Amino acid sequence: MTTVLAAPAFGRELRRWRGLRRWSQLDLAIRADTTQRHLSFLEQGRSQPGRAMVVRLAESLGLSLRERNGLLAAAGYAPIFSESDMETTELEPVRTALRQILDGHMPYPALIVDRHSTLIESNAAFDLFFEGCSPELLRSPVNVRRLALHPDGLAQHVLNLPEWGRHVTEALRDRVRASPDPELEALAAELESYLPPTDPGPDYLGFAVPLRLRTAAGELRLITTLTSFATATDITLSELQLEAFLPADETTAQILRERARA
Numbered sequence: 001m002t003t004v005l006a007a008p009a010f011g012r013e014l015r016r017w018r019g020l021r022r023w024s025q026l027d028l029a030i031r032a033d034t035t036q037r038h039l040s041f042l043e044q045g046r047s048q049p050g051r052a053m054v055v056r057l058a059e060s061l062g063l064s065l066r067e068r069n070g071l072l073a074a075a076g077y078a079p080i081f082s083e084s085d086m087e088t089t090e091l092e093p094v095r096t097a098l099r100q101i102l103d104g105h106m107p108y109p110a111l112i113v114d115r116h117s118t119l120i121e122s123n124a125a126f127d128l129f130f131e132g133c134s135p136e137l138l139r140s141p142v143n144v145r146r147l148a149l150h151p152d153g154l155a156q157h158v159l160n161l162p163e164w165g166r167h168v169t170e171a172l173r174d175r176v177r178a179s180p181d182p183e184l185e186a187l188a189a190e191l192e193s194y195l196p197p198t199d200p201g202p203d204y205l206g207f208a209v210p211l212r213l214r215t216a217a218g219e220l221r222l223i224t225t226l227t228s229f230a231t232a233t234d235i236t237l238s239e240l241q242l243e244a245f246l247p248a249d250e251t252t253a254q255i256l257r258e259r260a261r262a
Helices: 007-021 025-031 036-044 052-058 065-074 089-104 124-130 144-149 161-178 180-194 249-259
Strands: 110-113 119-120 210-213 218-228 242-249
Touching: 007 025, 007 036, 007 065, 025 036, 025 052, 036 110, 052 065, 052 210, 052 242, 089 110, 089 119, 089 249, 124 249, 144 161, 144 180, 242 249
Parallel strands: none
Antiparallel strands: 110 119, 110 242, 210 218, 218 242
16 A cells, blocks of 8 residues: 555644644654654655554554544554444443443442443443433433533532533543544533533632532432543444442432432
8 A cells, every 4th residue: 555645644634633732843753752853754744654653653642542543544554443333242241341340330320431422331320310301311322411411401400510510511621622523522512501600719629529419318429430441452442431420428328328229
């Protein structure tokens, strides 16, 4: 396969990603163990990148597997990372393991989403987040970020919506800044439109605050842990995210234990 015609496209993509990282050519050259001169030639289309060099640059830039395939394509190479359907036989062992993780987190809520926050699977405790939500928001495919912040969704029960909601949208904006995605950018703008204004007071600690959720059994205070599958070599798996909620106090833990027993 010839890559002569692909070099200009590769140079443009390389400059774009380097610009998004706000790195100089020297910064990237050091990270990729090459020279600034060689990197300059690559960006100008004066040198042909070898396949190994493209992979090394993509890794140095911290690109996702999907984005690495895109950089390879810009250089004229075939993609090296596959993208499987979650329902394929090959991923059945992974699906089984993920279900065991979700069930093992009981009695606390846990879920798995894809890169656009579409719900893939959840445990029984996550049903707590569905209570009182509009049926429209619960139709498949369910977007859990929209479910969380829409006025007819979980937001109506969130006691600290201005702060916690911005924790959600800021995390989404950070992802868009690192990996531009029109669909995620549109979602972030939509979610921000649902949030009431906030005026941080003297006790402001930032937007990364526990979720305070009003329920019939009392107020729940939940903290969140996020896990990604960083060593996966399949695009689908690499873009999954496990979100697990933990009780921030004993009262919350007791309510969730009693709810699970019931």
